[in-house]
Every structure is written in structure tokens, then in C-alpha cells.
Amino acid sequence: MIYLDYSANTPADPAVLERFVTTEQTFHGNPNSNHPAGLAAREELARVTDRIAALLGVAPAELIYTSGASESNNTAIKGIARASRHVGKHIISTPLEHASVSGCLTALQEQGYEIDLLDVKRDGTIDLEQLRELLRRDTILVALTAVDSELGTVQPVAQVAEILADWPDCRLHVDATQALGKTALHFDGVDTMSLALHKIYGLNGSGILFKRRSTPMEPLIHGGVSNSIYRSGTPTLGLAAAAEAAIAPALNQQPERAAIVTRHNARLRKALAAYPKVRINSPESAVPHILNLSVQGVRGEAFQQALASEGVCVSVKSACSAAGMPSRAVLAVSGDRRNALSSWRISLSHLTTDEELTEFLAIFDRCYHQLTEGKA
């Protein structure tokens, strides 16, 4: 099996697993309990949280542990909407968002919120001019992905934060799920940010929500102060320690990891460019970990299935309900519906080997000729 779907899920780093197991074995107390076992756990959690905060460059009190980016997104968006309801009910977002963001917005729309989605320009980034035009006195939130999961384009978070400096009642939520470990995170001017550990060789079911101390947000999961006043539940010390063990190398080794991925990306782009029907959709400025392409005249699902039958794992954006709908991100950069319907995504890792890519290219070649034979 050749795994090229790291943007969907990553294998847990053995060091992360080890850290999780040792932490679980060493600390059995509930960090809320006032006895030696509880105190030991609480102190370890405080140390871990301090270190994660230091790695990210934020304050420990600004970190909330969640079950993943979906929960973080839900907590932030719904919590800010509720807390800001006296200001207004207008929210601006993008068509590039993960379902846990767009789903929230749909739910809020049904409750009477007005949602505007920014246009995506030909370079794959959101239209900042349009953002300036859409902002109103009753706009309470801009929800933006830091890196688009389909193309890998880096969205202008810092510029959005700058624009929002003139709109003090409007919060900025950033979904940094695909950005952590791949590109720099911008916290300035950002109210809330979602991070997911399973994208950076950490454990599934573990996420972090950054919330600026001054940002009002009503909790999603009520129930006291155990984890945070913003999210109840017995603090998951094992997962927090595992998160630290994943975040540290993701940030500290980012340059080395990025160099490997960049090399792989360049090799693939060069090799695939030799095929006349291949069109690379990811711009050069996208993170190197994501490479989205189309084989003209072949449906994305069909190519992906052909690769899958030979043991290659890549992804197509098609949730059950969106089947047949072209990828909006690819449609925006190519302006071509048929091209968008033909797109699929490779996502790379520093763990990807040269041999894997050599074999992938051989399989790609077979699938390409098989599926494009006899077509104009």
C-alpha cells in the first residue's frame, strides 16, 4: 500500500504513543481531585500546557483541550455567535471551509443568522476587497481556514486580521487544521484558532482550541471548570502530553520536514507535467504537502478508484451528499467545471520515501493510459 493521504490522517509518531502510554501509566489521578494523585496529575497538566503554549507562542490560559478540530470549530463559531448576539447576526466565511465550519454556519443560518461566503480568486485565495465591502456594523465573525485542504493554498490570515482591526466587534476564527506544522501560524488579531493533532502525527480524537483571553465565547459543553470554563470534561492528561509530543517536533523540525516534502513535491510536479492530459491545480505558492491535480476527461473518483485498486491511497473531495459537485477550490482556480470534476489530491509527508514515489509514478502511468485510452 502506498499512502499519499496525509492531509486526511497521519500515522501516530511512536514517540507520541510512548508519551501517551507513560503518562497514562504514571498519572491516574483526576486533575480535579484534591489528593496526592490528583495534585500530581494537575501539576503535570499545568507543565504540559505551559510547554505547548510556549511552543505556540501564546499564553497557557488561552488553550482549551477538545476532542478535535470539529469540536474546536463548533465551540468557537457557535460560542462567539451566542456571545455576540447583541451586536449582530452577520457572519462572513469562505467556500473552502471544512464541513465542521460550514455545518455550523448552516445551522446558524437556520436560526436566522446571515452568512456571506467570500469569492475565491484565480490564485486560490479569498477576495480581500470583497471582505472589506461586506463588513458591516453587525458583522460578528469572520471564519477562515488558514490553509485550504484541497489545494493547499495559504490564505491571507494576517491581512484579514489587519482589516478587522477597524471592526472591533467582529471576531476572527481561524481553522488552522491543515496549517499546523506546514506553514507559520499567525495569532495576532486572531480571536480563536482550531488545531487538530491527528494531522501532525499525533493521536486522533485530540484537538486544541486557542481562545484569546479577551474574546467573549459561550461554552458548547457546559459543566464546570474542570478542563476550562469554556469546555467541561475531565482533562485528558494523556492526550495533552501526547499533543505536546506531537507539536514539539512539528514546529521544531518544520524546516527539515518541509525540505523533504518540497523535494517530493517538485519531483512529482516535474514527472506529472510530462503527461499531456495532467493539469496541476495547486499553485506553486501552496504548501508543498498538498498536490491537487486533474487528468482531463477522467472523473476524479474514477482515477482515485483506479489508483486504489493498485493500493495507492489518495483522496477526492466528495462527501456522500456532494457527489457530482465539482470541487469549489479547483473550480475557482481553473474556472473549468469539467476540470474540477476530474480533480484529486495527493498529500505528502516527510515520511514519504523516494521508492514509494517511484512506485506511485509507475502505477500512475498505468492508470493514466488505461483511463485516457480512446478518449479525445
Place this chain on the structure above:
Amino acid sequence: MNTIATKAKALIAMSGGVDSSVAACLMQRQGYDCMGATMRLYRNEDIGLGQFHTCCSQKDIDDAAAVAFELDIPYEVLDFTMDFREAIIQKFVRTYEAGGTPNPCIDCNRVMKFDKLLNYALEHGYEWVVTGHYARIEPGENGRWLLKKALDPAKDQSYVLYNLTQHQLAHVLFPLGGMSKPDVRKLAESMHFVNARKHDSQDICFVPDGDYVKFMEQYTGKHYPAGDFLDETGRVVGRHRGAVRYTLGQRKGLGLAMGQPVYVCGKDMARNTVTVGPESALYTRCLMADEMNWIAIPALTAPLRARAKTRYRQVEQPCTVYPAPNGRVRVEFDEPQRAVTPGQSLVIYDGDVVVGGGIILGAVPDSAT
């Protein structure tokens, strides 16, 4: 040659099967501005599948999407699950629980394809809804639209289309009405459609394994209790496994050994009994039908000599149709008919033309006796 006029827009209801795929192809060749759509009618959970299993209708959607891609027409999946649950699945369960045998495909045509989907099409600027049904729509002499049988009698599906109103008929096209099934498959193969050889689905779409009682039990959470089989004198002759499992005329699966073949000839849902009798007990000449939809005529004001079907797979039988109070009809067949079943549809024909149809309430005594 329309260079200035915009092309007429048609929404093709694509099931993923070969018929609707060829219908889309034909519409495109005729110069219509086409869009394909598949109605999502239910989810895994509705039909008792775990949510982590591959989506039940995914293959059909993939096939339809692949054909749309080949034809280069836009394609969408429309989520109609809520309406389907309320209008089709719940009616299906209610009919069985009331002792009848429903035909959900007829309800689906009436409520989903030619009502909800048609409204969706009209709202989005598509003046035509197109399906792969084998039937024909033609203008009649009295200014009404007529629904007629398909040219290929083996494939004629006019029986399931009798609920079409004049408004609907004015906006529906059946491009396959004049074709034979073999020709349709040949065309699909020449277009290299992935579903050219896909077999025609025979079952109820939301009960893929055919076990509708299991479906109802998991859907309603009810258990349909065992009860007594009675003979025509009312004597208990055995135990049935839940009255909903049996349909009028059924012989197999009764688990009764009575010396000669017996057939289900009645059900009392309130008492939870199923009556069995000899085959002769199944034959009746008269029935009442309700919820009539008239196509070839505006209404029935006088007795009508015609031919009618009381089930899908049947040759029409000569009869006289009498108007009855409250929009109902009473039908007297020339010959006794076997197992006239409440919940099934009565469709009245004048030659190839569908005069109208409705839902059978049940057999009634002959007026002559």
C-alpha cells in the same frame, strides 16, 4: 435553427440506471440544455444499515455522476430524505399496518418525481422534467394531455404513472416511450455508459433485500405479533407470524398443511387474524377505488366501458366503471378477478390511453346479487 432563442432547459431525473442515462443522452442530442439530478431519498440509517457502511445509494449516484460527466452536463444530488420519509416510507408502513399492500413506487412518482422534483425544476428555470420511463405523452383531441402506453408492451410503465396531472404532463418528457429496451441498451453501450449492462432494479429501493417486515420493524420499533389463521367459517386453523407479512392471494410461506392449497383471502388487522380459503374465495367481480386521478377525461360523470388493471403485471380486463359518491368509483369486471388487494392501484385504459386510476379500497359484493 435557433441561434438567438435560448435552448429549452430540461432536468433529467437520473437514477443511475441505464434508462434515465439514455434519456439524458437523447435529450442532449435533441438540443436541450440539460442538467442531471439524482434525488437522495434515504440514508443508511433510515433503512437499518449502520452509518459506517458504504452509503446504500452511493453506487447509483456514482453511475449517474459518471454518465453526466460523459455527457458533460451539470449534475447534482438533491436531498429529499425528509419528504421521502414522511410521504413515502410512513405511508408504506401505515398501509401495511391497515392491512393493505402499498405500492410506494407509485406514491414516489406522484409526490417526489413529478411534484417535488418538478417544482424544483420549475423554480430553477427548467421547464421540463425528464425520466427514463417507458410511456408516451401526446396531445389529445379535447385539448388535454394524454398518457399512453409505451410502444414496447413488455416494458410499459404507464401503470405507475396514472397520477400525473395535466399540469405535470405539460412539463414531463419520456424520451424512451417509443423505444425498445434492447435498443436502449445498445445506445448506452455505444456511448460507453458504465451502466449499459446494469440490471433493472426490481425491488423497492428502500428495501433492498425485499424483507419489508424486517424493514418496518426496525423503522417503527414495533414487533408485529403472531396471531391466528382462520378458515372461512372462522375456525382457527393455525398461527401466522404477523399479519403484515401476508398479502391477498398468497399461497406460499403460510406454514399450513390443510390437505389442499389455501390462499390468504382476508385480513382483520384489529383482531390480528388472517383468513385463508380455497382459490375460489379469491375471485371477486367488483371493487371500490378512491383517490382517483383522471387524465383523458376531466371527471367521470357516467358509466364507462373500458379495460382495467388491478396489478402491474396483468393484461387489462374488460369492465364497466361507475362513478360513486365522494369522487370514488365502483368497477364491475366482466369476469371475476383474482385477489383484488386494498392499497394496490386500479388503472383504467381505453386502448393504449390511460383514462385514469386510483387506489383500491377493496372488493365489494356484486350489485347483481
